[in-house]
Amino acid sequence: MEVFNNILCVTVSELTGGEDGEEVMSYNNYKQLCARDRVTVVRPGKGMDSYALVEWTSIPERFKRKFIAKYGDPEKKMREQDGILQYDQAAREFFAEYRLPDGKELKSETQSEYVINASVLNRLIDRYNRQRSCRNMAGNSTPISWEGILAECERLRDEYGHTLPKNKARLQDKMRQYRSQGYQCLVSGKLTNINAVKLMPDGQRLAIALKRSRVPVYTNMQIFEKYNELALDKGWKPLKSPATMTQFLNRPEVKIQWFDATNGELAAKQVYNRQNVTIMPDKRDSIWYGDGTKLNLFYKVYTPQGYKLATLQVFEVIDAYSECFIGYNISQTECFESMYEAYRMAIELTGHLPVELIYDNQGGTKREDAKEWLRKLATCSRPTAPYNAASKSIESIFGRFQRQVLHKYFGYTGGNITSKSESSRPNMEFIEANVNSLPTFEELCGIYAEARQEWNHLKHYKYDRPRVELYESSRNDESVVLTDALRRDLFWVTSQKECKFTARGLQITINKQKYIYDVYGKDGFTDMAFRRDNTGRSFYVQYDPHDMTKVRLCTKDDYGYQCVAIGEPYVTTHRAMQDQKEGERAFLFKMIDTNKLERVRRHINGLQLEMEHGVAPEQHGLVTPRPKGISDKEYEYYADLIRAEQDGIHESGNAIPVAVGQQEKEISNMTFDQIKALDRM
16 A cells, blocks of 8 residues: 555555455456446556556445455554654755854754754645645645644644744745745754854954964953954944953864964964874884983082082984883983994894884984985884974883883983973972982993883883883894894994095094094005095095994995095004104105105106106206205116016016115116116116
């Protein structure tokens, strides 16, 4: 049974079907009744998924009684079903998405009220349309009877609590509005009337601007007074109470517009920016954090006026998974050298490199050589986002380390200066009264080492196991194992600037200490061939801060660093003979002789070049002076050595003599062909 075109109908299958018991009538009876026009077929069963419908009132009484006995009274069932209000789902969606002029959404209670009102109006309009349809079908032009509609309206008011008008005229007007305007007519004009807002749009912008003003700075009361003063000139309605202004300024959608001006942009960022929630790693060496901070313990330093309070810096390296402290370095300032020592300690202690290294973008990390070195330590090395302390896990770890361990010492400096907790404030009166009892620098280093061990042996808040045990029992297959070859490459640092190689070797300053290097040959003496080609050239210096006995002199191009030579500490000799040690005098005379040889070499090479291009003084009737301090005999001797070297005598295996007597002995053993080589001078 169903209603089709406002007509109560039953289906042919209900009349002739026998599945649920005795049939109401046979199919042949149904066909005969149709042929005799004894029943009215409202819809014939033609087409796909279409079934025949028969008007209930046209069925003969004997068949009605059998139908009621089998299925129940259709009219009664339809009346019962008609009494249940069908909620308008489209209205529910409309009011859920509806926004008032100020951008706010409707309250949930208001949405429910409007959905019920729309559903009731749908029912009343359906009643109205049924009456109109029945009168049209009957050719009746009598007016619509509103008594039944009003009675239905009140019945639904008692049952569902709708808020539609009780007055007939007002109800008729609301139904007409609903037909033409839809759901919009149900929204109260009080909600959409902008005149109900106490501050006009221009006045709101003025109030926010005054709140943002820094010159001068206004209180809420002063903003209220200033607003009312300007309202008279602008034709606005003055505010009666300062509370109205305060309530307006503290509304969330308003507060966001002035909060940054009064509290700072970083504070506004913390309040209004979306905070990401991340999952910490589940294995060691996935992430290492490195950061420098104040070592939160006072120590004493001696001055002529007595002992004074002092503090130090510490650079800590922490494993993110276990929160285990794995490397550190204490220093006066946060610098690259301190950072280097902390990371090196962590790598050598754990025997692994991290997959990801996160470091603070402060202190020594800003240097180019530091950035380059940090990139070698992990698969991914990156700085933290600046001005975003809330997102740094290491800051949270430092805070808990201070509260759980360091606070026990009476020389505790307190927590971060921005902390509001009273327990984070030191008792300066007590500390200053006991300065002499504070530890010295050496004692402080021992105390801090013990504090770190205590932290590492405390249970992790999440895993309920000691941090050091948690770290040592974990394994990360993606972390790189430290090898000897990797150690040699990893711990060498490249100088930030180039250093020039001069006659006094190459000088570099590391951590305020000067080092001088020279390049030596296999015989242990200065490599003069290197000096000839590189004196005056600048090199990047690669060095191991823990072993400064050797450095690498490198050049750099688009492909990276190229090692040119190995530098070793510059050999020095005592000037006084009585202070000279074994080998110093021989080395000194060897260098004097070598320097003379190089002077003659430069002189001869220059003369040859001049002769080749016709610019030699001798070619113009003049004379080129010989090097001063070198006698003619010495000059001839060194020239012979150079010519013999160029002719391959030295390369043939014969030693080049280093004294005049040896040279004369060597000449006496030469053949005439070999002597001709000397005549070429």
